[in-house]
Amino acid sequence: MDQTPGNNRRDDLQETAERLNLALSAAQMGSWDWNLDEQTQFWSPQSRHILGLDPEASIHRLDQWQTFVDPDDWPTTEATVNQAIATQQDFTHQFRVRWPNGDCRWVSLYGRVVPQGRSQRLVGVLQDITERKRAELSLRASESRFRAVFEQAAVGMARLSPAGRWIQVNQRLCDILGRPAHTFLGRHYSEITDEADRGQDEVYYRQLISGEQRSCQFEKRYIHGDGHAVWTLVTASVESDGDQITAFIAIIEDITERKAAREELLRRADELATTNLMLARTTALLERRNSELDQFAYVTSHDLKAPLRAIANLADWIGEDLAGQIPAENQRQLTLLKSRVQRMEALINGLLEYARIGRRERQITEVNLAQLLHSVIDSLAPPPGFQVQIAEAMPTLHTHRTALGQVFANLIGNAIKHHHQPQGTITITCRPQGDFLKFCVSDDGPGIDPQYHDKIFTIFQTLKARDDFESTGVGLSVVKKIVESENGRVWLDSAPGQGSRFYFTWPLSSG
Template identity: 55%
Template sequence: MPNPITIIKNNSAWSRLPISYRGAIIIAIPAICLLGTLGAWIWSRQIGLNTLNQINHTEAVISKSNQLLMSLLNAETGVRGYHINREDDFLIPYRYAKTNIPTILLELDNLLQNNLQQSAKWNEIKRLVNQEMNLLEQKIYELRLQPEGTYSPRDLSLLSQGKQVMDSLRSTIGQLQSEEQTLLTRQQEQLENFRRVITYIQWSSAWISAAAYWAAVYLFNRLDQDLRERELQLSESKTFIETITTNIVDAVITINYKNQIETFNPAATDMFGYQHCDVIGQDLTLLLIEPDLPIAEKKEKVNFWHTNLLQSERRWQTTGYRKDRTSFPLEISISELEPDAQLMIIIRDITATEEAKAKLQSRADELARLSSILAKANTDLEKQNQELDKFAYVASHDLKAPLRAIASLSEWIEEDLTDELSGETRYQMTLLRGRVHRLEELINGLLAYSRVGRVKNEIEIVDVKKLLNEVIDSLSPPDTIKITIASEMPILRTHKIPLRQVFANLISNAIKHRDSAEGKITIAVEELGEFYKFSVADDGPGIPSEFHEKIFAIFQTLYPRDTKENTGIGLSIVKKILDHQGGIIDIELNSDSGTTFYFTWPK
C-alpha cells in the first residue's frame, strides 16, 4: 500500500509540477535576480548620467552668463577709460567683447533653446546686450569726433543710457542665474538622493541574490527528495495497483505510450480468454478489432483507435473480441497514469446491461403501442360521448314534445267538457298532468346525469358567496324559509357550473322535503387540507340512517312519487359530480331535527 505521508507530500503544488518545470524554476530564480540586478544597475546608471548632464548643463548656463556679464562690464569700463584719457589701449576690452560676445550668445542660445521657462528672460538679455554694444559703439564714435579734453551733452546722454541698460542687464541676468542656481541645487539634491537609492538597490540586490541562492539550494534539495519519494511511490503504487487489479471484477489493462499492453489482470483473462503471456507487449487493438478483417481495413481501424479513442479520457462503448473469435459488447474507461505516460484501461462486459436495455426498449415499444391504442380509444370514446350528447338531446326533445301535447290536450278536454266531467274525472285529469310533468322532469334529470363529467367546463374565479346568492334567487324559496350563509365563504379557481349544480340540488332538496311551512337552512364551510368542506343543514324531518346509502342511487326516493313529487336523480347527480371532481359527500342526522349534507371540493 502507498505511504500516506508520501502521498500528502506529493500532493503539494510544488510536487505536482513536472520535473522539467521545477528545474526551470530553480534555474530561473538566480537568473531573474541577476537580470533584475543588472537592469537596476543599467537603469540607475542611466538616470544618474541624465541627472549629471542636467547639472553640467545648468552650471554651463550660469558660467556663460557670468562670462557674458563680465565681458560687458569690462567693455563698458574700457570705454569709460577711453572717454577720460582718449588712449586706444583702453578699448582692448571693448574689442575683445565685440569679438567674443556673439560666440557667448550663440552658446547660451543653444543651452536655453528648449527652456521655455527662461525663454522670455533670455530674449530680453539678448536685446539688452545688443543695445549696450550699440551704445558703446556710438559713444566711441562721438569721442573720436571731439577734441581731447572736451565733452558734449550727447556724451552724457549716452553715458546715462548705458548705465540704465547695464543695470537692467545685471538685474535680468541675476534673475536668470538665480533660477538656474535653484534648479542646480534641486538637481544636486536629486543626484544625492538617487545615489542613496542606488546604494539601497545594490544592498537589496545583494540580499535578494543571497536569498535566491539559498532558495535554489533548498529547491534543489526538495527536487532530489521528491525524486527519491516518487521512485518509492512508484514502487508502492505498482504494488497497490497490482493488488487492486488482481481482485477487481472488471478487466484492468495498462498500456505504455506505444499502446502496448504491460499489465493484464485475471478478470481480463476471464473476459477475453487470453493468458497474461499471450498479450504482454501486444497492441491493445488486439482485443478491440475483429481478427478476420482484411489487412488494409484492420490498419485503418488501428490508426483510428490510436489517434482518437485512446487519446481521450472518456468512456466508450464498443465491441470486444475474445480469443475464440466471439464478440461481446463492452464499455471502456481510459485514465492517464502519471508520471510514466501510461494509460489505465478499465473494461466492463455490458452484455447483461445491453440485454436489459433491449428488454426495456421492447417494453417501451409495447407501452407506446398501448398508448397509441389508448389514444385511439379515447378518441373513439370522445366521439361516442358526442354522439351520446346528440342522442340525449334529440331523445329529450322528441320525448318532451308529445308530453307537452298530452298536457295541453288534457287541459283542452277539461275546458271543453267542463259541465260534463265528474269530480273523479277532473281528479284523474289533474293526476295525468302531474305524471306528465314528472316524466318531463325525469327526462331533464337523466339528461343532466348523462352529461356529468363529459361536458368540459372552463376553470374560472368563483366567489362562493355570490354563487350561493344566485342559486337561492333562482330557486325562489318561500318567505317562511330562512336561508343563512356563513360570512367567510372562499373565493377559488374551479369549475363554476358543477359547483352550482351541487349547491342547487342540495338546497332544493332542503326546501322541498320538509314537514312544515316554516324552516331554516344553514350553509357553512371549513378548510380541510387541500379541500374545502361545505355543509348544507336543514331542520326538516331528517333522513333515517338506513337510507343514507340508498338515496345516492339513481331513481331512489324516500316517499312514493304519488305522495311527493321527486325524480330520484338530484342526489345521484351530486354524487357523480363530486366523484368526478375528486370530492366526497356524506350525510348526518342533526341532534335535534333535520339533516346535514357534507361535501368536499378541491381548492
C-alpha cells in the same frame, strides 16, 4: 626561466589538477581526501559548498563530519564507510546533509581506499543530487498514489502495451470478468473480446496508435470466465513519453445492468408509444361517440317531449272544454295525468343532465363562494318560512362555477323540498382539508334512516312513493357524479328526527 624536469612535472600536475577541478565543478561535483592515520578530512571548495561547510576551512577533523550528516542517515553512512575501509573496496552511498540554515540536501558519495606505504587514505568525489532525489521521491509518491487508486478503484482498470497486451490489471477488473489476474498478463485484449465487437475495437485501436485520438470511449462485450458476455463501458487513453506511446490506460466499467435497464426502457417506450396511439384512436372514437350520443339525446328528448307536450295540451283543452261538467273522480284523474306528464318531462331532463356530467367542457374561473351561494339561493326562491345561513369568511377558489353551483342547488333544494314542516333552517359551512375544501349542507328536517344513506345517491331512487311526493330521484345522483368527477366524495350523516348533514369535498383548484 627555469625549465628543469622537476618544474615541468609540477606544472603538468597543477594543470591536470586544475582540469580535474574544472570538470568536477562543471558536473557539480567536489573531491575529498580523508587521511585515516591523522583522522583529518580535506574537502575541495565545491565539496564544502555542497555540504554547507565553512568555505574558509578546507581541513576538518574526521569526527566532525557526523555533525552535518542527517541523524537518520548517520548509522548507514558510518557503516558503509567502515565496511569499505575494512574490505578495501570502493563504495557508493547516498545520504542527507543539514545545512546551517536548516535546509536539507541529498548527497551522493563515491569513495575508494588508497594505500600509501603504511598509511591509508580514503579519497573520492561527492555530488549534490537534491533535485534528482526530489524528482525520484515525487515520482515514487505519484506511483504509490497511482497504485493505490489503481487497486482500490470502484471500476476496472488496466494498462496495456502499445501492442495491445495486458500489462497490469486491478482486482475490480478481475471480479468483473471473472478471471484471475495472471490469466490476463501477456495476452492480447482481443482474446477475451466478444467476436461481434472485435471490428469496433480495431477501429479505436488504430485511432489511438496513429495519434488520431488521445482518448476514446465506447461500449463493448468481454467474455466472462464462465463464458457469458459482459457489457462494459471502456474509456481508453494514451500514456506517452514525449511522442512515443508507452502504454494504454483503460478504465472498464460493468454496465450489464444499465444496458439491460436501457433496453427495458426502450421496450417500455415502444409499448407506451403503441399504447398512446391506441389511446389517441380510442379518444377520437369516444369523442365521435359522445358527439353522436349528444345528438341522440337531443333528438330523443325532443321526440319524447313533443308527445308529452301534446298530452299536456290535450288535458288542458279537455279541462277547459268540460269546465264544471267533469265529475270529481274524473277531475282527480285529469290532475293526476297532468302530474305524470310533468314528472316524465322532469325525468327526461334529469336523465339528460346526468348523462352530460363530465362530458361537457367547463370553464375554470375564480369563484367567490359567498357570491355563488347567494346567487343559488336567490334562484331557488325559498319559501318565506325557510332560512339559509351561510358561514362567514367563505373562501375564493378556481373551479367550475356552474358545476359547483349545481351541487349546492340540488342539496339546498332537496333540504327545502323534503322538509316535514313549512319552516326550517339550512346551514352551509366550509373548512380546509388538505388540497380540498370540506362543505356541509345541514338542515333540521325529518332525517334519514342510515339504512337508506347509500340508496339515496342511486339514480331514480326515492324514499317516498311518487304518487305521494313528486320526485325524479335524479338530484342526489347528479350531485354524486359531479363531485366524483372533481375527485371529491360525498356522504351523509343523518338519523330519523335529527335532521340531515350532507358533506362533500371539492378541490381548491380544479385542473
